[in-house]
Amino acid sequence: MKMWVARAWLLGLAFTLGACASLPAPAPWEDEPPLSYRITYTRSPTPGLNVEVFPSRSFPPQFLFRQPGRVTSVIATDINGNQFDITPRDGALNLPSRTTVLRYRYPLVSSPGERGRHMFGGMGEGDAWHVAGKAYLLTPRHVTPGMRAEIKVFGAKALLPWQPDDNGVYHLRGADLIDAGFHAFGGNRCTAHVGESVLEVALLGRFTHLSAGNLCTWIMEAAREVRTVRKTFPYPRVTVRLVPVPGKSTPGEFGMTLWSSPPSISILVGQDATVESFAKDWVAVHEMLHLTHPAFVPREAWLSEGLATYYTEIVRARSKRQTSEQTWRELTNGFARGQAAAGSRPMKEVVAEEGNYMGIYWTGALFALHLDVELRRVTEGRARLEDVLELLATRGPTATLASFGNAVDTVAGQPLFGALLARHLPKPAFSELAPLLESLGVRIDPGGVTLHAAPGSVLREDLDVARSPNAAR
Structure with a gap:
């Protein structure tokens, strides 16, 4: 399950950041009227x-579907x-000369040759459908930061x-066309x-035992747990799509986060899940x-x-959902599980092995x-990893490994990140696992774990505590 979450999120991040990194310089068409989209949901012959x-006349003629698949014909009118x-x-x-409008149909229903459930390509039932914007939006091949677009549904x-x-x-801005996030059509809403x-x-569908209120409360409680890490929820507005999976009772079958702006989240939910x-x-x-x-560039x-x-x-300990x-x-x-997947290989090999999700x-x-733990130790409890995330949030939506390390050293007040990474x-x-657990007072027993007094047990106990007593409210 985590494998799917990781893979989808990483694919979205890699595509978005790779494309954004190559955005060309401002172009003449940025002064033209915005690229306009009219999207009409239809039910016949099947949902689509x-x-x-x-496009404006000065747009370059090269257009593309950033995740191609289901559109086989586009009608251009000059x-x-x-x-x-x-x-x-x-x-x-390539657009014919003096094209004024492009028309095509994107089928939301998968074809017989497609397998499984299609988080990106389209999934749903009745009049409730989920799809990734980059699957159905035809966009210019070359997108500039100053490019503007408009969508009406x-x-x-x-x-x-x-x-x-x-x-x-x-x-929309140009970057929004690179990763357009997840979209939902139809269904019900809650806030x-x-x-x-x-x-x-x-x-986006029917749930056997759950009301809209139950589902929205679940999402709200998860967001409150995030506030035990950050001082405020990271974005003023975020969209979430919940898609039922027939025959399943696990609440979160798997989920994906795409780096649209703001990021968009989608979760497959067992249709028979209970409160x-x-x-x-x-x-x-x-x-x-x-x-x-932040989004890491490169990933x-x-x-x-x-x-x-x-x-x-x-965070589940901080919110008291678990001891x-x-x-x-x-x-x-x-x-x-990670150690079983990694074997005896060094960390640098494991993290470079793209298919080794568990590792x-x-x-x-x-x-x-x-x-x-090291941040808390060297600052005698004055700083923690959350402080690094807060500092990075003031520096923009993206970061590199080097800038992350710089933020760590700034919070620590001394060089720390590079030396720790060089150890791993x-x-x-x-x-490094066994000596770390021993110093924290965590003993692995046949039936679970035992927590006991040790040189670092105070640090361990502090990990479960949110800095602000109101952070989870």
Whole structure:
């Protein structure tokens, strides 16, 4: 389950950041009217999106689907009314001269040849559908930061990452076309409030035992747990989509976070889940914990997933959803799974092995734990890993490994990050685990874990405590 979360999130992050890093310089068409999209949800013959794109005359002729697959024909109409039927090649096409409008249909229903459930390509039932924007939006191949676009949706209530104006128009920047996040059409809505932040939630189907209120409360509680890490919820507005999975009772089957602006979250939820099952769920808070750290450029999967995985257990102790013993049992069980996946290979090899999701998650989580402990130790409890995240939030939405390390050293008041990373990278991935647990007073027993007095047990006990007593409210 975590494997799917990691893979989807990393794919979205890699694509977004790789594309954004290559954005060209400002271009003449930035002074033209915005690129306009009219999206109409239709039910016949099967659910789909009829899309009209109106490019300005000075736009370059190269357009593409950033995640191609289901559109096999695009009709281009030029200024004289002539029509051209264009077949995208690997998602790309060239516009005929003086094109004024492009029209195509995106089928939301998967074809017989497609397998499984399609979080990106389209999934749903009835009049409730989920799709990634980059799957169905035809965009210019070359996108500049100053490029503008507008989207208007007809035929269904939509939930896109952005907020529409009073006329229902979504106003986008160039970067929004690179990663357009997750979109929802139809279904029901509920809203969760956490402090000053709003989480808009789309319920995309029928749930056997759960009401809209139950589901929105679940999302709100996960967001409150995030506030035990950050002083405030990281974004003023975030959109969340919940898609039922028939025949399943696990609340969070898996989830994905895409780095649209703001980020967008989608979670597959067991259709037969109950309110009681939410108590053990980790998926919702894990996805929201990705909002606490910047997007890493280039991607550092072990660090981003390690931070989210580490805090997934810590915040559930801080919110009292699990005891300290349960938290350390979950952590040590996870470390054992990661160690089994890593074998005797050094950390630097494990984190570079893209398919080794269990090793990447838990190698990163061990490093995050060790880093948090060392920050508290060298500052005598005055600083913690959360302070690094707060500092990074003031420096922009992205970071490099070097800038993350710089923030760590700034918070520590001395060089720390590079030396700790140098201890981990060349050694077998989990060689630092046993001495760290011993110093913290965590003993692995046949039936679980035992917490006992040790030189670092005070530091261990402090990990479970949020800095502000009101942080989880």
